[in-house]
Amino acid sequence: MICRRTGRLGRVTLNRPSALNALTLDMITLATRTLREWLTDSAVELVVVDGAGERAFCAGGDITVVHGAAEGDQRIAKELWRAEYELDALLAHYPKPVAFLMDGIVMGGGLGLSGHHRGLRIVTERTVLAMPEVAIGLAPDVGGALLLTRTPGLLGTHLALTAGRIGPGDAIACGLADHAVDSSRLPEVLGALERGEPLSELTYPAASPLLGDGPWIQACYSAPTVTEIRKRLRARPEPAASEAANAVDSASPTALAVTLEALRRARTMTDIEECLVQDYRLCSRFLDSPDLAEGIRAAVIDKDRAPHWNPASHEEVSAEAVASYFEPLPEGELQLPPRPCGPTTR
Template sequence: MTGAEEPVLFHTAGRAAHITLNRPRALNALTHTMVRRIDEALTAWEADPAVETVVLTGAGERGLCAGGDIRAIHDDARHGDGSATRAFWRDEYRLNARIARYPKPYLAVMDGIVMGGGVGVSAHGGVRVVTERSQVAMPETGIGFVPDVGGTYLLARAPGELGTHLALTGARAGAADALLCGLADHCVPSASLRPLLDSLAELPVSEALARVVRTAPRGVLEDQRAWIDSCYAADTVEEIVRRLLAHGDPAAKEAAETLLAKSPTALKVTLASLRRARALGPLEHVLDQEYRVSCAALGTPDLVEGIRAQVVDKDRRPRWSPNELAAVSDADVARFFTPLGACELGLAAADEAAADPLT
């Protein structure tokens, strides 16, 4: 491959090392190869005293990253045995955890579209920059899947029930809303990104940011907190929908209609995942849970059907199975959290062992 054809590019400039996701025609969707190469670069830079900052950006004008390569997941689930996807998730989730613990400043430029796996490689970083163009989302319920890559960890910690709203509906958060929900740290005008990136060659992150950070354009979630917090505090998806429809705010009704178009199974498992994530503690524990849930979802009809409807055939008419919330039992949901035995991701155990070398 030529440099332009490489799916992820690396270069250093002064004190900064740069990662550029480089599949602009696929909106920089992540592949297993990209995950491995990013991990290898982080290993090299962690040991390199000349590298003081790591910077993540996306090629093209549309955004940082639209998520994982879900067409490949569809093909593996439908025609393969799922092993390639499980291996991809295993390395991807380990990378997410590594980014969260990286010992050097990791600055992610979350410009434009940042979804799914794109959130995983950016929102766990120590310095997260959004712009007036940012659209940050975890839209998995629309493809019969559940927020992963540490998404349930992040959203479970958003103020009130904002994270529940974003996780279930897949709604896109602009700059101010991403800041409010704890998905980002600073807003920089998109026109100032190039000066910011150039200055990182010579300046510490804090000094470079001080020159360009601005107030984010007004968001929408702050004004919607009242109905979001009251409606999404319910214990079941059915009750959430009932409260949204009864509330009276047009935005609440719109949210209910959005939910009713999503996979019923994915909605119920997502709500359970979020509630459990709140009590699990560190990111590694939540990623272990997400891996169990993701592997379980790989064997369900809704994931293949959701990707077919949204990405393959693009008819936007998924046929969910089952197609009603009432048909998804508590036992159906519980099966997604079944331990995987020897196949567990094992991040929590590894983290605990590293913290206590005598174990």
């Protein structure tokens, strides 16, 4: 993590390009401390968050830490999540404007950083955005359920249950980004931000293929259960629906059922803090599930892409088992600091 001031800008650069700028506890701690210091620094009028290299803004949290915790000391992952969620909430309510240069891969924790602070979330033709948690036996966290329920129709449910990847136009259409620029013009964007100039001449209109799929997505994902969603997807004539069914079939049945319930509960939530408390409960419970360690093994450790889920079928996931993930934690809930106060130039 590199934090520095450049003129009127406070610059935060995620600096693990070889790991797709995945977040470590040290990175999160430094960013949080620096952002709190800048709250009262009148020289910092606007914060810019970007990622080193050309491949990723941020691919999420350090998944190897989570894998180790799932197989050993759970406190390590829980400490990472608590710190990450505090940073997400801080950025969501930051009283100064924040620009996120979401160039390249933006997944999981990367969306938690950028998704909740609207106005200057900038994507490029290289942006690939996703919440891929169900593919590793987990549910979307970092307030992702709140973001996904605010997409048009049930696009967010489709993205969550398929771990679907979208580009810049779809990101903007789903309310997960604000402006598209060509990656070659990012230095010009930085210059304009430093001078306090508008970005309108640098942006371009990005098309959204996903919006055209809205009707069949609505018809399929309005079903009450994952089992019924799968049936409806298989019955559709669109090739994209068949691809979606394949994606759902490859994910953890438990993670899918918990995710669907989490999205539905998020519809009544009004702020990120409420969602993050739910996320912490779910992630803590997934540490006790065999699917999380197995999913990370198959996707990241051994990379055989052949996880063995337990239970293996959707019919074996009971409503009682899903409900248990949402019960209060016996060891205590997530406690987030008060919302930040400070001079605002927004």
